Amino acid sequence: MANTRSNEPQVFTLNTPYPVGAVHIYTLHSVGGLVLFDTGPPTPSCFNFLKSHINLKDLKYLLITHCHADHYGAAAFIEEHSKTKIVISKNDILKHTQGEKRIKLTKEIFRSLGFPSKDLTEVESIVKSFLVNFPKNPSPLEDIATEIRTLGIDYIHCGGHSSDDIVYLTNKYAITGDILLKGIFQTPLIDVKMESGARFRSYESYCDTLNKLKKIKKYKILPGHREVSSVEEIVLFYVSKMFSRIISIKQCLNNCTVYETVMKIVKDNNPFKKFIKAGEIAFFKDFLENPELLKKQLIHLGIFDNVKNLYLQALI
Numbered sequence: 001m002a003n004t005r006s007n008e009p010q011v012f013t014l015n016t017p018y019p020v021g022a023v024h025i026y027t028l029h030s031v032g033g034l035v036l037f038d039t040g041p042p043t044p045s046c047f048n049f050l051k052s053h054i055n056l057k058d059l060k061y062l063l064i065t066h067c068h069a070d071h072y073g074a075a076a077f078i079e080e081h082s083k084t085k086i087v088i089s090k091n092d093i094l095k096h097t098q099g100e101k102r103i104k105l106t107k108e109i110f111r112s113l114g115f116p117s118k119d120l121t122e123v124e125s126i127v128k129s130f131l132v133n134f135p136k137n138p139s140p141l142e143d144i145a146t147e148i149r150t151l152g153i154d155y156i157h158c159g160g161h162s163s164d165d166i167v168y169l170t171n172k173y174a175i176t177g178d179i180l181l182k183g184i185f186q187t188p189l190i191d192v193k194m195e196s197g198a199r200f201r202s203y204e205s206y207c208d209t210l211n212k213l214k215k216i217k218k219y220k221i222l223p224g225h226r227e228v229s230s231v232e233e234i235v236l237f238y239v240s241k242m243f244s245r246i247i248s249i250k251q252c253l254n255n256c257t258v259y260e261t262v263m264k265i266v267k268d269n270n271p272f273k274k275f276i277k278a279g280e281i282a283f284f285k286d287f288l289e290n291p292e293l294l295k296k297q298l299i300h301l302g303i304f305d306n307v308k309n310l311y312l313q314a315l316i
Helices: 044-053 075-081 090-097 099-112 117-130 141-149 202-216 231-248 250-255 258-265 271-289 291-300 304-315
Strands: 010-014 023-030 033-037 059-063 085-088 153-157 166-170 173-177 220-223
Touching: 010 044, 023 220, 044 075, 059 075, 059 141, 075 085, 085 090, 085 141, 090 099, 090 141, 099 117, 117 271, 141 153, 153 202, 166 202, 202 231, 202 271, 202 291, 231 250, 231 271, 231 291, 231 304, 250 258, 250 271, 258 271, 271 291, 271 304, 291 304
Parallel strands: 033 059, 059 085, 173 220
Antiparallel strands: 010 023, 023 033, 153 166, 166 173
């Protein structure tokens, strides 16, 4: 049982059934009581781990970095077994509480990217699979920001991996979810901004996040997976992988729709692979429309020269 009182977050690592591997969750004893950051996946082994390692009766707050299953999947279980306040970003709450609207909007986005009607049924099934294990009474982070800050915890919106990634800052620590992952190209998914109904522009959001990451360089990074040595290391890996992939399919990106490009890459016609790849290809196309946006942020971080040649090759 985690009971050491400290202003330093304590890490717990849980196995997941997903390709990304084990996930980290964190606890913190704040002035307002015990706080948990993320939950692990919705699996029996995770539930047993939480019961045996986290004092759920004393848990006051559960703060979610983003609503992917390995990070929020046990939230409904925790809600059932504690009186904690579950805090999730407003758009993530809307995506789950207005599921039918989310499905409709997502299908419209995929249609605009060139996907035929037969594929939209698969898209609907995939989005429905995201709408599970959600807590009944979450609190929107943005509505209780002042309350969270009284705990000694601040936050930054850092979209890119998803539309609603949150980085939590406490003392000298930054709990970053999936924003900074070592050796992983965390493909941005097709997502929806629920209030406007528009496609979440992951490329623009990622560039905005790069601007914010300079602020957290002074913090010790506590990622959702693996270990992170520096912001620069992770960003260089990510953009290098991005440029290399763009270079390899540049002709197709310039001449084909997102759907046509996806179908040239995904050989086995797997619906989920197509869904994932669509987010990546849309991200690449948005970059090619406005490459200066990324260049500006890489210069801001002081690392553009490290990838300048790849950047130029991606634009040729």
